[in-house]
Amino acid sequence: MAELIDQIMPRASNPTAGSAVVAAVNDDGTVSITVAGSAVTATCMEYYTDRAVGDVVFVIPVRGGYVVQGRFG
Template identity: 90%
Template sequence: MSELIDQIMPRSSNPTAGSAVVAAVNADGTVDITVAGAAVTAACMEAYTDRAIGDVVFVIPVRGGYVVQGRFG
């Protein structure tokens, strides 16, 4: 049953704090991240500099999306 729920309402539409992987760095300062298998565009805090594909980052939910706090060390 959970598979059907994930198809109807992917986990990316019900965000929780945690980690994600950067899939793309966009020219407007956002990044595309992968969360629970779903691709989502996320805003970034200014402190997250030198953004790169493959970074494992900490994200928090904001208004149905995510904000990247920074890269895990």
């Protein structure tokens, strides 16, 4: 089953650090990001306060998901 998941969502199921694009800002403080064409919900660091759709952000993998470190300048 893992092989099928890797074919459908290779970056989401095997996360690596890198960039992503914010697709939505959620009411609970998370953002939806696009990683290799897949939508993934990510937690944000407290200091990334001015979240906006279209932001190009740096993300790191944590426990099978992503944490947004902040927006690229």
